[in-house]
Amino acid sequence: MSRRVLVAGVGMASFAKPSVAKSYDELGADAVRSALQDAGLPYAGIQQVYAGYVYGDSTCGQRVVYRFGKTRVPVLNVNNNCASGSSALWLARQAVESGAVDCALAVGFEQMPPGALGAKWADRPAPLTDFASALGDLYAVDPELPMTPQYFAAAGAEYMDRYGMAPETFAKVSVKARAHAANNPNAVFRDPVTLDDVLGSPTVAGMLTRFQCCPPTCGAAAAIVCSQEFARAHGLRSDVAIAAQSLQSDADDLFDKKSAMSLVGTDVTRAAATEVYEKAGVDPRDIKVVELHDCFTVNEVLSYEGLGLCEEGGAEEFILAGEHTYGGRVVTNPSGGLLSKGHPLGATGLAQTAEITWQLRGEAGARQVENVLLGLQHNLGLGTAGVVTLFEKVS
Numbered sequence: 572m573s574r575r576v577l578v579a580g581v582g583m584a585s586f587a588k589p590s591v592a593k594s595y596d597e598l599g600a601d602a603v604r605s606a607l608q609d610a611g612l613p614y615a616g617i618q619q620v621y622a623g624y625v626y627g628d629s630t631c632g633q634r635v636v637y638r639f640g641k642t643r644v645p646v647l648n649v650n651n652n653c654a655s656g657s658s659a660l661w662l663a664r665q666a667v668e669s670g671a672v673d674c675a676l677a678v679g680f681e682q683m684p685p686g687a688l689g690a691k692w693a694d695r696p697a698p699l700t701d702f703a704s705a706l707g708d709l710y711a712v713d714p715e716l717p718m719t720p721q722y723f724a725a726a727g728a729e730y731m732d733r734y735g736m737a738p739e740t741f742a743k744v745s746v747k748a749r750a751h752a753a754n755n756p757n758a759v760f761r762d763p764v765t766l767d768d769v770l771g772s773p774t775v776a777g778m779l780t781r782f783q784c785c786p787p788t789c790g791a792a793a794a795i796v797c798s799q800e801f802a803r804a805h806g807l808r809s810d811v812a813i814a815a816q817s818l819q820s821d822a823d824d825l826f827d828k829k830s831a832m833s834l835v836g837t838d839v840t841r842a843a844a845t846e847v848y849e850k851a852g853v854d855p856r857d858i859k860v861v862e863l864h865d866c867f868t869v870n871e872v873l874s875y876e877g878l879g880l881c882e883e884g885g886a887e888e889f890i891l892a893g894e895h896t897y898g899g900r901v902v903t904n905p906s907g908g909l910l911s912k913g914h915p916l917g918a919t920g921l922a923q924t925a926e927i928t929w930q931l932r933g934e935a936g937a938r939q940v941e942n943v944l945l946g947l948q949h950n951l952g953l954g955t956a957g958v959v960t961l962f963e964k965v966s
Contacts, residue, residue: 586913663794679921709829730872810931843957
């Protein structure tokens with residue numbers, strides 16, 4: 572990287588069910604206000620804004636930040652499916668790193684409807700048409716069920732066929748997620764669940780039950796990134812930096828692989844993680860805390876391997892040995908993850924960023940992981956966009 576990019580401030584609006592949540596502009600403003608207060612910076616100090624969201628009309632980002640004043644700064648709206656928030660951060664980081672600006676704001680928000688995700692535009696080609704066709708060649712798609720969980724049910728079935736993992740082991744991920752979320756006041760679901768609870772909840776698709784699927788959620792999060800020179804000039808904190816970051820899409824052989832695991836982004840995750848580790852000169856075994864994209868239990872399992880947290884085919888042993896939680900090798904999703912904290916699409920990547928920043932600062936309270944020097948964030952959108960960000964504590 573040409574210039575070190577610091578995380579000067581982070582903020583989050585507590586996630587909530589659609590039935591009780593605020594509107595997206597209120598949520599987004601709450602997150603921005605929190606990040607500005609955390610940084611100790613007025614909005615006038617922001618030189619560019621990147622706003623990530625999926626379900627919204629054009630210029631929603633302007634609607635959010637105009638609450639803080641109309642300062643003529645560029646506001647760019649970003650839609651990259653569930654990786655929209657991290658994509659906004661990628662753009663903000665790139666702008667600061669390149670020297671185009673010294674300080675940028677990334678904000679992500681979502682006001683989601685209740686129920687399963689569905690297509691909003693029926694009069695034009697769907698972006699996932701080729702993915703759906705490829706899935707249909709691999710899996711008995713039920714047209715009466717939501718499509719998204721069927722992608723991950725197919726990927727889970729493929730993983731079980733390939734490595735012999737038991738369905739119960741996937742369910743253990745949800746038990747762990749709830750245990751972590753109990754210590755997160757921003758999480759939607761904080762009550763513990765047992766393995767029987769998870770397995771006994773209604774079936775959604777294939778081996779996936781309701782408690783193995785993230786809930787539709789509304790919320791927002793934000794991060795302010797800046798150069799070292801800007802932080803020094805404005806008296807901002809400089810204790811957390813972005814060590815490396817990668818945004819990747821699919822390779823040309825995606826559909827040739829005939830793999831549901833590839834369709835849901837496992838290859839993209841692996842490629843992005845590899846690039847990040849190479850850029851930073853870091854071994855994934857040196858990372859003690861990770862916020863990864865657990866939209867379904869299946870994706871958490873696949874991400875363990877894609878991110879290099881365990882060897883290929885080793886996820887079951889990794890889970891059963893408790894290596895994915897406190898007392899193990901790496902704490903995955905101390906926030907409770909998407910499964911328990913919730914998944915407001917545009918906000919997720921920046922909420923992960925906030926959690927990793929708090930962990931590196933030692934400000935995570937009862938969720939705090941000991942002796943954290945590096946933290947990894949992973950955010951994935953079908954279609955495909957995958958973002959992996961490595962944060963480091965600056966001494």
